[in-house]
Amino acid sequence: MVQIRPIIMTLGLILCTISATMVLPAIVDLADGHNSWSAFFVSSIITFFVGGLLLLSGYSEEPMQLGIKEGFVLTTITWVCVAAFAAMPFVGMGLPYTDAFFEAMSGLTTTGSTVLVKLDDLPHSVLLWRSLLQGLGGLGIVVTALIMLPFLRVGGMQLFQTESSERSEKVLPRALALITATAAIYSVLMVLCIAAYMAFGMNPFDAVCHALTTVSTAGFSTHDKSFGFFASPTLEWICILFMVLGALPFVIFIQLIRGEPSALWKDTQVRGFTFFLLGMCAVVTFWLMTVQNKSFAEAARLAAFNVTSIITTTGFSSDDYAGWGTFAVGLFFILMFVGGCSGSTSGGIKIYRLQVAKMLSRSHFLHLISPNRIITMTYNGRRLPADVPFSVVAFLAIYMATVGFFTVLLSALGLDLITSLSAAASALGNVGPGLGDTIGPSGNYSNLPFTAKWVLSFAMLLGRLELFTVLVLLRPEFWRN
Amino acid sequence: MVQIRPIIMTLGLILCTISATMVLPAIVDLADGHNSWSAFFVSSIITFFVGGLLLLSGYSEEPMQLGIKEGFVLTTITWVCVAAFAAMPFVGMGLPYTDAFFEAMSGLTTTGSTVLVKLDDLPHSVLLWRSLLQGLGGLGIVVTALIMLPFLRVGGMQLFQTESSERSEKVLPRALALITATAAIYSVLMVLCIAAYMAFGMNPFDAVCHALTTVSTAGFSTHDKSFGFFASPTLEWICILFMVLGALPFVIFIQLIRGEPSALWKDTQVRGFTFFLLGMCAVVTFWLMTVQNKSFAEAARLAAFNVTSIITTTGFSSDDYAGWGTFAVGLFFILMFVGGCSGSTSGGIKIYRLQVAKMLSRSHFLHLISPNRIITMTYNGRRLPADVPFSVVAFLAIYMATVGFFTVLLSALGLDLITSLSAAASALGNVGPGLGDTIGPSGNYSNLPFTAKWVLSFAMLLGRLELFTVLVLLRPEFWRN
Numbered sequence: 011m012v013q014i015r016p017i018i019m020t021l022g023l024i025l026c027t028i029s030a031t032m033v034l035p036a037i038v039d040l041a042d043g044h045n046s047w048s049a050f051f052v053s054s055i056i057t058f059f060v061g062g063l064l065l066l067s068g069y070s071e072e073p074m075q076l077g078i079k080e081g082f083v084l085t086t087i088t089w090v091c092v093a094a095f096a097a098m099p100f101v102g103m104g105l106p107y108t109d110a111f112f113e114a115m116s117g118l119t120t121t122g123s124t125v126l127v128k129l130d131d132l133p134h135s136v137l138l139w140r141s142l143l144q145g146l147g148g149l150g151i152v153v154t155a156l157i158m159l160p161f162l163r164v165g166g167m168q169l170f171q172t173e174s175s176e177r178s179e180k181v182l183p184r185a186l187a188l189i190t191a192t193a194a195i196y197s198v199l200m201v202l203c204i205a206a207y208m209a210f211g212m213n214p215f216d217a218v219c220h221a222l223t224t225v226s227t228a229g230f231s232t233h234d235k236s237f238g239f240f241a242s243p244t245l246e247w248i249c250i251l252f253m254v255l256g257a258l259p260f261v262i263f264i265q266l267i268r269g270e271p272s273a274l275w276k277d278t279q280v281r282g283f284t285f286f287l288l289g290m291c292a293v294v295t296f297w298l299m300t301v302q303n304k305s306f307a308e309a310a311r312l313a314a315f316n317v318t319s320i321i322t323t324t325g326f327s328s329d330d331y332a333g334w335g336t337f338a339v340g341l342f343f344i345l346m347f348v349g350g351c352s353g354s355t356s357g358g359i360k361i362y363r364l365q366v367a368k369m370l371s372r373s374h375f376l377h378l379i380s381p382n383r384i385i386t387m388t389y390n391g392r393r394l395p396a397d398v399p400f401s402v403v404a405f406l407a408i409y410m411a412t413v414g415f416f417t418v419l420l421s422a423l424g425l426d427l428i429t430s431l432s433a434a435a436s437a438l439g440n441v442g443p444g445l446g447d448t449i450g451p452s453g454n455y456s457n458l459p460f461t462a463k464w465v466l467s468f469a470m471l472l473g474r475l476e477l478f479t480v481l482v483l484l485r486p487e488f489w490r491n
Numbered sequence: 492m493v494q495i496r497p498i499i500m501t502l503g504l505i506l507c508t509i510s511a512t513m514v515l516p517a518i519v520d521l522a523d524g525h526n527s528w529s530a531f532f533v534s535s536i537i538t539f540f541v542g543g544l545l546l547l548s549g550y551s552e553e554p555m556q557l558g559i560k561e562g563f564v565l566t567t568i569t570w571v572c573v574a575a576f577a578a579m580p581f582v583g584m585g586l587p588y589t590d591a592f593f594e595a596m597s598g599l600t601t602t603g604s605t606v607l608v609k610l611d612d613l614p615h616s617v618l619l620w621r622s623l624l625q626g627l628g629g630l631g632i633v634v635t636a637l638i639m640l641p642f643l644r645v646g647g648m649q650l651f652q653t654e655s656s657e658r659s660e661k662v663l664p665r666a667l668a669l670i671t672a673t674a675a676i677y678s679v680l681m682v683l684c685i686a687a688y689m690a691f692g693m694n695p696f697d698a699v700c701h702a703l704t705t706v707s708t709a710g711f712s713t714h715d716k717s718f719g720f721f722a723s724p725t726l727e728w729i730c731i732l733f734m735v736l737g738a739l740p741f742v743i744f745i746q747l748i749r750g751e752p753s754a755l756w757k758d759t760q761v762r763g764f765t766f767f768l769l770g771m772c773a774v775v776t777f778w779l780m781t782v783q784n785k786s787f788a789e790a791a792r793l794a795a796f797n798v799t800s801i802i803t804t805t806g807f808s809s810d811d812y813a814g815w816g817t818f819a820v821g822l823f824f825i826l827m828f829v830g831g832c833s834g835s836t837s838g839g840i841k842i843y844r845l846q847v848a849k850m851l852s853r854s855h856f857l858h859l860i861s862p863n864r865i866i867t868m869t870y871n872g873r874r875l876p877a878d879v880p881f882s883v884v885a886f887l888a889i890y891m892a893t894v895g896f897f898t899v900l901l902s903a904l905g906l907d908l909i910t911s912l913s914a915a916a917s918a919l920g921n922v923g924p925g926l927g928d929t930i931g932p933s934g935n936y937s938n939l940p941f942t943a944k945w946v947l948s949f950a951m952l953l954g955r956l957e958l959f960t961v962l963v964l965l966r967p968e969f970w971r972n
Contacts, residue, residue, distance in 0.1 A: 336911070400880065421817045
């Protein structure tokens with residue numbers, strides 16, 4: 011049986027936090043003299059009421075114990091409930107609940123697909139709320155990936171179980187301390203990003219909003235033209251830097267602070283990510299210089315910004331790459347699947363899984379050539395735990411099958427193939443923009459049918475929680491004793 | 492070290508067979524009074540000369556022994572060399588060698604993508620040669636899948652190793668006998684198909700050509716409008732029947748003849764294939780009736796023909812399904828990946844791999860829920876061999892990665908995303924037509940750039956030989972001792 015009490019209490023606690031956060035946009039609106047503050051105020055009250063009720067009814071003197079089943083239920087239910095309540099202020103400003111839920115889920119999962127148009131004309135409160143959701147969602151997923159997913163052994167995340175638990179034994183004794191450290195590092199990155207954006211020309215409001223959505227590799231902007239609005243190469247390079255930082259494993263930062271700078275370049279995943287990112291930037295730069303006749307400086311910046319934005323699954327755009335020719339579109343479509351490092355704010359398949367898969371594929375070929383050879387596989391200097399290879403490859407296969415499933419579903423709802431396929435890949439990878447005229451980098455999700463928005467909201471949740479966490483709940487065996 | 496002698500001898504033998512087959516189109520041309528017979532005659536002489544030379548130089552009194560490495564080299568090199576020689580008659584009729592090789596590879600791999608236009612105006616010899624290539628290729632792949640692939644343990648084909656070798660011990664003592672039996676069954680199916688086509692209105696030439704490309708689930712037609720040319724519901728239903736027969740495991744037919752009719756419906760793969768095919772036909776029929784307002788009879792026929800054509804990876808079209816709305820396009824794109832049964836003439840991922848993957852995914856979920864549970868997996872009433880799960884899932888992951896790789900490559904050659912993606916999926920699955928304006932069901936591969944044709948020829952080879960057989964040769968470890 012699934013224990014309800016700890017789930018209810020934790021959920022209550024998180025809803026109270028969300029309720030407190032809703033006060034911030036209300037204050038901004040009051041300061042601006044906008045009357046839309048009431049939407050945030052009412053939403054905050056309702057959320058606090060429900061959250062408090064859950065907290066009280068779930069409270070117990072006994073120390074809280076979470077089993078595996080509770081872990082799966084809690085993780086999934088939290089993300090769904092937070093999105094459901096976070097959507098309320100959007101309803102208050104006049105959006106249908108479908109659109110409001112889509113926007114909230116897109117925010118929390120740090121996807122960055124939007125159904126809002128004319129962003130530049132929206133009240134500051136709404137823009138801030140979208141950015142806050144992404145900031146909170148980014149922190150939420152790092153904590154989930156550090157604490158819950160390795161415990162639940164989802165998609166090979168047990169690879170980081172021993173590692174992070176060993177590290178936490180050495181570095182920080184308990185999970186709470188790990189959460190605090192992560193939150194502190196996240197806040198420091200945020201402050202540095204705000205300062206850098208302001209130093210190079212953004213107004214304070216834009217700087218705060220964009221920092222919240224850059225470090226969380228999420229991608230909401232306060233302008234319809236996204237990052238292209240600022241037309242500032244320096245700001246773009248700053249953005250590139252912080253997108254990369256947001257896509258690195260946060261455990262690395264803890265090690266850096268503890269005086270182990272070598273952790274950064276000794277980590278297999280960080281190295282793989284860096285080489286892959288630089289390689290792709292070089293290829294696209296070369297393409298832009300030779301085929302599109304751009305100067306080196308412009309080509310390098312355009313390539314770095316848009317490639318980093320896709321690989322880190324941020325989804326900012328500085329230019330409509332649909333105009334860069336067929337190669338860019340084909341490559342960027344495939345890059346939507348890659349993602350950043352595990353334990354970061356980025357989505358997608360993630361670098362370590364691709365590295366493990368590459369290693370497995372090599373060993374499989376060796377095994378085909380000499381069936382009796384025994385091959386030991388190590389990752390990051392440790393021997394690969396026995397159940398990781400299959401977990402990782404199963405994740406890859408189910409990831410692709412899920413993209414296929416959503417593609418057919420969206421096609422049945424009337425979306426053309428490019429839109430269906432790229433929307434499915436983008437939502438599952440928590441990237442943001444898709445491809446094609448409707449949802450491409452210069453497009454928007456507002457014109458999609460209502461059902462498609464629910465389907466995509468579900469896809470974003472699935473992708474964010476690494477598929478298995480949610481899918482396991484759909485199995486009848488889960489609910490049997 | 493790889494032993495050269497048995498490879499050379501077997502290759503020589505196969506080239507001599509191809510040379511003999513080339514005489515048939517030459518005879519047809521002579522009978523028609525066409526002067527294009529000389530192209531086939533000259534090609535036949537050259538092929539016979541080279542084949543004979545190889546046969547003589549590789550001949551040895553000692554019994555031939557093939558190791559694993561020799562198996563990989565022989566399988567790959569045979570398909571490449573046969574395509575290289577089979578392309579010669581197309582050069583003789585004026586095609587550039589790139590186009591000729593593409594057409595020959597597309598024929599032999601039973602893909603069915605064509606670069607030839609105005610098929611209706613071509614000499615009978617050329618049309619017959621295209622069909623003969625597919626007929627030979629279909630038999631070739633069944634034999635390869637029965638004898639070589641399980642031996643090489645490619646992509647989980649070892650699942651059929653014990654099975655087919657045990658069966659062959661019981662049913663037919665040696666590999667040669669198995670080949671003979673397969674060829675006999677294949678010929679009987681061919682003759683039945685020709686008879687049925689002729690009985691319901693095809694002229695003898697069309698009947699022979701289409702039977703050769705139906706039973707081999709290959710898809711070349713003698714008309715630009717493909718099967719739509721005949722505009723005959725009865726012929727379409729006959730075609731559906733023989734496409735399905737071609738996509739069943741040929742071992743089943745041997746068992747049927749041996750008086751085990753239950754083999755057909757007891758086989759897990761045959762059942763899975765049948766249910767999946769019927770399910771998809773039902774869905775598309777329902778869609779055509781409700782959304783496209785077709786009558787049941789027409790909807791059922793259109794659905795059955797086009798769904799069967801894609802799932803069996805034949806590639807005949809009776810109608811341009813691009814006009815059926817977004818759902819059909821999305822679904823048919825995904826269906827390109829599925830494929831028929833192992834040990835059949837069809838391509839794609841294949842039903843047994845999807846069944847094994849589904850079983851593994853279920854067991855993985857159970858394992859996530861209760862980590863200590865021990866789950867035994869059986870397939871077709873037998874316990875799954877230890878290395879099959881990983882082989883199958885690795886195949887799926889590498890299949891998808893390969894589609895991604897070819898998509899980017901074709902994009903870089905200037906093809907739009909839909910064309911690149913569907914061409915990659917179609918070539919790798921040996922389906923035939925792609926999607927979009929260029930290579931869609933009413934399109935043609937002739938306008939693609941030269942490089943793209945070579946890339947796709949390679950993709951067809953990869954797909955036909957179940958990826959690993961070819962990819963393993965690209966690994967440096969293969970060539971080390």
